[in-house]
Amino acid sequence: MKKLQRFNPSLWLFLCLISLNCAGQKKGTLDKLPKNQIVFGAGGGFGGTVSEFCLADDGQLFEKTSKTDYQRLKTVDKKIVKAHFARLDSLALQRVLFNQPGDIYYYITLRRPKMDEHQVLWGKTDRPVRTDIQQFYDSLLKLLPKGKGLN
Numbered sequence: 001m002k003k004l005q006r007f008n009p010s011l012w013l014f015l016c017l018i019s020l021n022c023a024g025q026k027k028g029t030l031d032k033l034p035k036n037q038i039v040f041g042a043g044g045g046f047g048g049t050v051s052e053f054c055l056a057d058d059g060q061l062f063e064k065t066s067k068t069d070y071q072r073l074k075t076v077d078k079k080i081v082k083a084h085f086a087r088l089d090s091l092a093l094q095r096v097l098f099n100q101p102g103d104i105y106y107y108i109t110l111r112r113p114k115m116d117e118h119q120v121l122w123g124k125t126d127r128p129v130r131t132d133i134q135q136f137y138d139s140l141l142k143l144l145p146k147g148k149g150l151n
Helices: 009-023 078-091 131-141
Strands: 027-029 037-044 049-056 060-064 069-075 104-111 118-122
Touching: 037 078, 037 131, 078 131, 104 131
Parallel strands: none
Antiparallel strands: 027 069, 037 049, 037 104, 049 060, 060 069, 104 118
16 A cells, blocks of 8 residues: 655645745735826726726736726836826826717726826717827727737
């Protein structure tokens, strides 16, 4: 009869690798994310699903996984993040009053401390958003990892 091993190095190594992999997947709630955020996404259509992403000023890029939880997708280079926040400032998004959702809608939400959250929402084909805002939105989508995107 074969004697049972009490210590299996291969199993121990496998379990360590699994735990390290799981530790790398960080979740956060809105309260724990950095305060300066560009939130963008799309929703609607027949199923009414919403895909939402959040770019924080520290470079973390998140995907919304539930009403309150965000899953970190990757870290974006700080120069690229800085350029996006500078471009956002040049758009003066906080002064743009545009709320024209269609059956399928797109949005950019600005979250900053000491400022009310501000959202620009579009989707009606007969009321397109400003071209520079659409181009900024498209540049945000390019930050997403391959395979991630809008439903």
